[in-house]
Amino acid sequence: MGDLLGVAVLGAGHMGADHIRRLDRVVSGARVAAVADPDLIRAREAAAGLTGVTVHPDPIAALDAPGVQAVLIASPGPAHEEALLGAFTRGLPVLCEKPMVPDSTGALRVMEAEARLGRRLAQIGFMRRYDTEYRRLKALLDGGGLGRPLMLHCTHRNVSSPAGFTSAMLINSSVSHEIDAARWLLGQELTAVTVLRPTPSAGAPGDLLDPQFVLFETERGALVDVEVFVNCGFGYQVRCEAVCEAGSARIGDEHTMVVTAGGCARQEVAPDYLVRFADAYDREVQAWVDATRRGEVTGPGAWDGYAASVVAEAGVRALETGARVAVDLAPRPALYAGGGH
Numbered sequence: 001m002g003d004l005l006g007v008a009v010l011g012a013g014h015m016g017a018d019h020i021r022r023l024d025r026v027v028s029g030a031r032v033a034a035v036a037d038p039d040l041i042r043a044r045e046a047a048a049g050l051t052g053v054t055v056h057p058d059p060i061a062a063l064d065a066p067g068v069q070a071v072l073i074a075s076p077g078p079a080h081e082e083a084l085l086g087a088f089t090r091g092l093p094v095l096c097e098k099p100m101v102p103d104s105t106g107a108l109r110v111m112e113a114e115a116r117l118g119r120r121l122a123q124i125g126f127m128r129r130y131d132t133e134y135r136r137l138k139a140l141l142d143g144g145g146l147g148r149p150l151m152l153h154c155t156h157r158n159v160s161s162p163a164g165f166t167s168a169m170l171i172n173s174s175v176s177h178e179i180d181a182a183r184w185l186l187g188q189e190l191t192a193v194t195v196l197r198p199t200p201s202a203g204a205p206g207d208l209l210d211p212q213f214v215l216f217e218t219e220r221g222a223l224v225d226v227e228v229f230v231n232c233g234f235g236y237q238v239r240c241e242a243v244c245e246a247g248s249a250r251i252g253d254e255h256t257m258v259v260t261a262g263g264c265a266r267q268e269v270a271p272d273y274l275v276r277f278a279d280a281y282d283r284e285v286q287a288w289v290d291a292t293r294r295g296e297v298t299g300p301g302a303w304d305g306y307a308a309s310v311v312a313e314a315g316v317r318a319l320e321t322g323a324r325v326a327v328d329l330a331p332r333p334a335l336y337a338g339g340g341h
């Protein structure tokens, strides 16, 4: 046990429980040392069967628990800032689920706190960067064979949204993945956003504005459109097509099995992100554990988390006002210089 990276997992809901299972059974080099959730029953259930783990209702107490050397934050977005700052104060490396911090002012505080430390401790859970299809698309675009990317057409559909999901969350929770993926794939910052919406689907609960059509502009003149539809009812679908000067490439149609029977072919569609991105989460957490053990951060960091929050906040304002909203990023601190997007 002594050689394994001891991880405190904060939040034992859908993602936290899945990451606990992953740390325990899938990735190598780490173990769960502490679990925190104000819902102690949930925390105990998630930690059941693990040895050498302590369970806490208070997330900050978990950071000080015996054997904790790193933190995985899987609590709701509004709880992330306190947990990130608590980890930084203790010098603990962190993998924080997206969004890093939902509001841009809090995200700036977190990025500036890390910049003041002078060393990177945080990785943000933008797992699409670890998905095989996204990585192939990134390599193709970086290779330049298709020429300059002109547009990305993205689709992000969920079967249904969880209770409490708001119209703003279509952008700052769901589309936050496309925001990061677009910045990473294109190697450019997003500079403006416009949001249009059709008459909401009859399947949208309450007054949820679902679906939405989000259009981003980038610093070198590319366009990124995202159809986000979180109560589509028929499957989890994430697609991205890059249209370049000399060709196009699309991902998101694979990851499936085609069953032919009775004179017709049926293609399976993943039910949710835990299935569609299972491999990506595994690779993400393994890469984080490996880098943490080497004393490095190699994945998307606090600058990426901050940029995503600023762009998402502009998107929420665009949704609320119907206007095109410019993205206003603070200067990039030297700690993140040359770190790409």
Ligand SMILES: NC(=O)C1=CN([C@@H]2O[C@H](COP(=O)(O)OP(=O)(O)OC[C@H]3O[C@@H](n4cnc5c(N)ncnc54)[C@H](O)[C@@H]3O)[C@@H](O)[C@H]2O)C=CC1
Pocket (backbone or CB within 6 Å): 010, 011, 012, 013, 014, 015, 016, 036, 037, 038, 039, 042, 059, 074, 075, 076, 077, 079, 097, 098, 099, 125, 126, 127, 173, 273
């Ligand atoms: N990367 C991805 O694809 C996904 C990421 N997420 C992100 O993961 C995080 C958690 O989402 P879910 O697991 O879906 O939510 P959830 O609602 O299933 O679980 C959240 C858990 O955190 C607990 N909690 C509340 N306040 C807390 C605090 N201060 N400290 C510790 N625990 C606290 C709750 O009691 C609950 O058990 C969010 O940031 C969400 O955006 C969620 C789904 C997919």
Ligand SMILES: O=C1[C@@H](O)[C@H](O)[C@@H](O)[C@H](O)[C@H]1O
Pocket (backbone or CB within 6 Å): 158, 173, 174, 175, 177, 230, 273
């Ligand atoms: O991060 C995620 C959720 O929080 C979000 O609500 C879903 O729309 C995304 O598909 C999922 O990946």
